[in-house]
Amino acid sequence: MKRREFLKKAAVTTAAAGAALSFGAPAVHAKKRYLWKMVTTWPPHFPVMGEAADMLAKWVETMSDGRLKIQVYGGGELVPPLQTFDAVSGGMVEMGHGAAYYWAGKSPATQFFAAVPFGMNAQQMNAWIYAGDGQKLWEEVYAPFNLKPMPAGNTGVQMGGWFNKEINSISDFKGLKMRIPGLGGKVLAKAGGTAVLSAGGEIYTNLERGVIDATEWVGPYHDYLMGFYKVAKYYYYPGWHEPGTVLEMFVNKKAFESLPKDLQEIIITAAYRSNLWMLSTFEAKNNFYLNKLINEHGVKLKQFPQPVLKQLKKYSEEVLAEIVEKDPLSKKVYENFLAFKKNVVAWANISEIAYAKTLNL
């Protein structure tokens, strides 16, 4: 039998066998199966963020009919949370799930793809990443680490945090010990406060014992779960330091490129779904738990005074200028970010912002 005829015949046999097997017996796949690992920066099955990682894996498995199975590991289950980046970069595992500002030590430019104080909100970040230059720039920042990043969630506007003293003027930040990581912490320092590092599990006790005077966390849902309302007097808004934090999924580039086109597209599309699912879930949960905090636990909501926010914004610009000055890649990213923001805010002023005013008419 000639090779070509053999192949033809084999194809027919295979198809027939597949058809026969589809009743009762497991389906036959001529295609390669993949068993991947995803490490995350979240505790296992952490509400919303961790759940999103779990669901993303499930969607990929279902869409690929089991050809790409992703085992999700919570932070510390396989590697410590903050080694997620290195584990995927080095090829120990194929995928990671976290937030880009955790990797500021690798490259300061990563921070622009998570949250920028007084930066863009969720809708604007998505527009920049998906329909502006954001995705291209993000890939450029992660390329030296052999990673392909993509958005996989968003918290929406976060809360300003829990405080045991009132903030009436910018001078009230002087000497304030607050748990606030990243860029927000640098801004606090400019205002004379001290950014204190506290692991998630220690914040409550630190706040209770006065080791810290204030802490930020996420929003009403997560903050409720942490029980901060029991040990803090005031719940401040808005979360100027994280106005629409992007959560990310990244894939080892070589692993990604080794996949067939259909599985690549499945991963990309699942990440979009995860992004929208997460923001929608946050929106739905946060208003429910905000109600609970106010009505069942008597939480006192307070808005940062506008002059305080104005001053914090000025400090934020200083912090960002210092980063950009030292790192050309940060400069390139931030300039693009700022140009997009300027236009999108002009548009928001006559769309979202103008419309929002009618909601309370």
Place this chain on the structure above:
Amino acid sequence: MKRREFLKKAAVTTAAAGAALSFGAPAVHAKKRYLWKMVTTWPPHFPVMGEAADMLAKWVETMSDGRLKIQVYGGGELVPPLQTFDAVSGGMVEMGHGAAYYWAGKSPATQFFAAVPFGMNAQQMNAWIYAGDGQKLWEEVYAPFNLKPMPAGNTGVQMGGWFNKEINSISDFKGLKMRIPGLGGKVLAKAGGTAVLSAGGEIYTNLERGVIDATEWVGPYHDYLMGFYKVAKYYYYPGWHEPGTVLEMFVNKKAFESLPKDLQEIIITAAYRSNLWMLSTFEAKNNFYLNKLINEHGVKLKQFPQPVLKQLKKYSEEVLAEIVEKDPLSKKVYENFLAFKKNVVAWANISEIAYAKTLNL
């Protein structure tokens, strides 16, 4: 050879043949292939909306490795735009793409899944549909028509429209002939205006010749393409009548249920991606074209005065009350919509809305 042994052997043979074939020869698929049709309410390849339908089909085809190929038809190519619903409902084609308010004649409750005057914005609509009761209710409304609906896009906040007279008080709507369909048109009528029906292709000429005094369309990008700036004096905001219009994709229920699980999940996930892609694209395009309209074409932006918006909001509530009074399903949907809106606006007031104020500090 016993049956069980045969099946086992066949499986091995098949797998081996598949492996051999994966080099050079076309891959072998034991699985069924589907060739589907999607009809849409848009002109072929219409910017953003039509492009999203095209892309959705492409993503599904790529993710399914060609097992589900969807041929997209612009409005009029296979059936007239407004027969999209019937064509999918009756099983003539498998999928449709449009906006739920086009089907108010089938069931008034459909309108709540597209745009409600003074209703929720894109982010809030997504939260209601994906993480509230929205999806479940939408499926209930479409079930009698044998359709499974899902969000597949969003325009964001639209513009208020192009006017040839200034709107300084609510009485300026008296006698105003405006092209504004759906619920917005009913609100206009309450204000003493006349909602005029104009097909897309006739609006420009009608505005130029004074057949109409005003028209709404979409937002800066689409409005620029239509050239309205050449024949109208004022460009009003915000689009109180369409604050976050959901575009939809629906599938004939029987056709959907006949698909294997992987292809079902692929369709659902592609629709999420399409939703996020569309809103992001609108955000990015609108600010670019808003700039163009203002700086290159001298367009005069005008904001509806707050007292006018307040009165329009009152009329909107009347229009909605009348719909709900006559139709129990509309009542059920609207009550759920309103309860969700109340909470989500309380949350928006201390998150998105409070944060937005800092953008212009």
